[in-house]
Amino acid sequence: MTRQTMLIRDSFEQVRLAPQAIVMLFYGRLFDLDPSLRQLFKIDMKLQSKKLADTLGAVVDAAEKLDALIPTLRQLGRAHATYGVLPEHYDTVRQALLWALGQALQEDFDTETRAAWDGVLRFCSREMIAGTVG
Ligand code: HEM
Secondary structure: OOHHHHHHHHHHHHHHHOHHHHHHHHHHHHHHHOHHHHHHOOOOHHHHHHHHHHHHHHHHHHHHHHHHHHHHHHHHHHHHHHHOOOOOHHHHHHHHHHHHHHHHHHHHOOHHHHHHHHHHHHHHHHHHHHOOOO
């Protein structure tokens, strides 16, 4: 297992214990950063929090073999474009998620762990955006 995968797995264990809290932190931050994003989210917070936890879980499970996720990510990116998601929104979402993880994990979310999450989220965003062009 690579060190990046290990850091992501270990930190995600703590997220699994309290997904609701991290979701509230995430959306709070996201809508502070860009209030216009609020209108994109139509389902309720409870379902949204389950989706987010499931999504993060899937990313964590795939962290070691991200290349295998590329077709899924491109497809997911196309679906997102139909929800009204724009390429520039991915940075905002990544920032909000890193912030929420930092709040939830405190000192366990150290520089190296943050860099590992940042790398995985950038990878996913890049492939999702790539799915919407060409
Ligand atoms: C790393 C990047 C992202 C990943 C892995 C991701 C993943 C997902 C997944 C798995 C779903 C549920 C499946 C579906 O309904 O198609 C979803 C739904 C959604 N995502 Fe994302 N997403 C990402 C970035 C974004 C961004 C940048 C936005 C824009 C603010 C966004 C907004 C939404 C919305 C609005 C929904 C539908 C929720 C609803 O039904 O109300 N996502 N996302």
